[in-house]
Amino acid sequence: MSNRNTQENKQAARERIRAERDKEKKKERLRRQLVVAASVVGVLVVAGGIGFAVLKANEPTGWEAAKEAELVTPAHTQGKNGTEILIGDKSAKDTLEVFEDVRCPACAAFEQSTGEELAKDIQDGRFKVRFTMYAFIDDMQGGEGSKNALSALGAALNVSPEAFLKYKAALYSTKFHPDEREDLYAKDAELLKVAADVPGLKGNTAFEKQVKDGTYDRWAMEMSALFGRKGVRGTPTFMHGDKKLTIPEIPQQQMTQEQYDALARANFRKMIDKEFGPAKGGDAGKGDGKGGEGIAKGEKDPTKGN
Structure with missing residues (x-):
């Protein structure tokens, strides 16, 4: 190579x-x-x-998320975000305001002893009642029973004002109302158990679904945000216009429950008669029939200010 x-x-x-x-x-x-x-x-x-x-x-989760949920207001409400619950004869010339919290033991005591007196005045047309429902005990004691019960009350109000009043009375009753430290009404099952005692709500599948779905949770948050309106930070509180009404105190003495209830009703009647005048039968308190918007002429609209 x-x-x-x-x-x-x-x-x-x-x-x-x-x-x-x-x-x-x-x-x-x-x-x-x-x-x-x-x-x-x-x-x-x-x-x-x-x-x-x-x-x-x-x-956000839970009730924080409810603040951002779509607002659904119950039927039979008015005012901003449906937060004015006004019940009674639209022609009644006066409006009594009642402030309550479902977990409040004093509210329960009032309802148990005197709730029927208030309901009779509404039925007789003596005055309309605006209910402002708070949920501050949830913050004080912890829990969410006030808000959850308020949402369920919205579902009852959506059925009818009568269902709302009867359901609220049942929630406050001695049969069902828990100690304020026990957050029992945070459970939908408990709220539905109470509703089973209320005509119009028992077996009402639409009502039950709204309670379970939390249809009025956002509305309940809007209602509870009214805390402090007109300076009211305790319950139960009664107001006529800007005037806070005071029920005479019951003496601290030994008595039966029946005696206490009778005295509580008598003291409530004194407060109401002093403010609105003695009752004059079924037509007492009615105006000229030209009402219908909930607030009588010359009376401050409770949905504005405060």
Whole structure:
């Protein structure tokens, strides 16, 4: 073999080796690029997952979420966000305001002893009643029973004003009303058990569904946001216009429950008669029949201010 052929063979071999090396280097660079790209994607996926988890963790839940839910107002309400519950003869010239919290033990005591007196005055057309329902005991004692019961009361009011009054009376009754420290009304099942004692609500599937679905949860939050309206921060409170009414105190002395209830009713009657004048039968308190918007002429609209 000539020297020339030998040199050409060696040169060809070197070129093949160089080409193989370049090919391997390109494969290695591509491999590294793919590894880096995969790592970046992995980091982004993890970061995205963390971001999603953080976002979900910061989303409001429960009653905080109810503040952002769609507002559904019950029938038989008026005023801003349906927060005016006005019950009674529209032609009644006066409006008594009643402030309550469903978990309030004093409200329960009033309803148990005197609720029927108030209901009779409403029925007789002596005055209309605006109910402002608070939920401040949830904040004081912890829990959500006041708000949950208020939402259920919204479902009852959607049925009728009569169902609202009877359901509220049942919630306050000695049969069902829990100690304020026991958050029993946070359970829908308990609220439905109480409703089973109320005509118009027992077996009412639409009412039951609204309670379970929390249809009026947002409305309950709007109602509870009225805390402090007209300066009222305790319950039960009674007002006529801007005037706070005071029930005479019951003496601290030993007596039976029947005696206490009779005295409580008599003291409530004294307060009402003093403010509105003695009752004059079924037509007492009625105006000229031109009412209908809930607030009589010359009387301050309770939905404005405060």
